[in-house]
């Protein structure tokens with residue numbers, strides 16, 4: 553099917569910056585700088601400064617960022633980590649990779665961890681909370697930090713979808729997603745906020761021990777200084793050429809965030825009076841959302857998806873099945889009310905900086921037309 557508005561359009565971004573990308577690849581390949589070179593260090597420094605933390609460590613995916621962070625934080629067999637049922641499976645798998653158990657709590661209307669449910673989920677085995685900043689919106693971190701401090705729990709943030717998202721703390725200070733916990737984990741999968749030309753990820757932290765351990769773990773546990781192996785690690789280093797290309801993209805990153813927020817405004821202005829759908833939360837001045845995804849909740853969701861496809865609009869459903877009903881998680885007795893409802897109602901609309909206003913308005917008008925029928 554030929555779509556009028558694609559859900560993602562990496563070709564457009566490539567076309568816009570083709571010369572710079574090709575020049576960068578040629579430069580890196582001509583230098584022979586393939587593994588752990590200056591472009592990676594340079595990129596890590598930029599991300600650390602941007603997020604406002606001391607260390608950033610490039611790894612080869614968001615999943616590795618989470619898994620290595622869990623391991624570096626000492627999450628172990630028999631431990632429990634509290635996270636949400638409504639997330640990408642990697643948030644949960646990274647806990648199980650340690651032999652620990654993921655205890656899933658429900659999300660609120662903003663799709664993020666419902667902090668009122670955390671304390672009830674704490675047991676004597678709980679060692680950490682993993683908030684997931686979904687769709688480019690930070691969780692209500694004041695409450696989560698207070699609970700973690702009271703119960704002596706670590707926080708490992710799944711910020712895979714939230715590079716650039718901010719939250720104003722009760723002290724009135726704006727802080728970036730990823731900078732609240734012991735470690736913050738980003739995905740740089742091609743369609744994320746800042747996406748590579750393949751899989752990529754980053755851990756950020758203010759803790760020198762965690763940073764050191766992750767640097768070893770991503771290199772099969774081997775220290776580059778004394779060539780000794782300190783851990784059973786992984787081949788999980790962010791490629792130098794990916795880092796070099798991400799350095800190019802980073803020049804435009806703030807501009808791209810602004811554009812995503814403009815697109816969200818266009819959707820909102822066109823759709824706010826439509827009673828059949830719910831738009832992403834808006835208006836709480838503590839949140840600076842970056843709209844990794846623009847997710848609406850819709851009546852007759854599946855019919856709407858078919859209608860949009862017919863009108864040439866490509867959309868995505870993330871996700872139509874709660875994680876705890878996936879084969880890997882069954883059997884279990886979990887039932888999370890909001891998560892169940894969300895799975896029946898959500899649609900992600902096209903959202904990326906290269907969309908033009910006509911395309912965004914077209915998508916909104918198609919939704920309005922559907923409910924007028």
Ligand SMILES: Cc1ncc(COP(=O)(O)O)c(C=O)c1O
Nearest residue numbers: 613614615640642643712739741
């Ligand atoms: C919330 C969340 N966590 C973790 C990940 C894993 O990131 P990656 O695909 O880079 O491994 C993703 C990516 O889809 C995600 O959306």
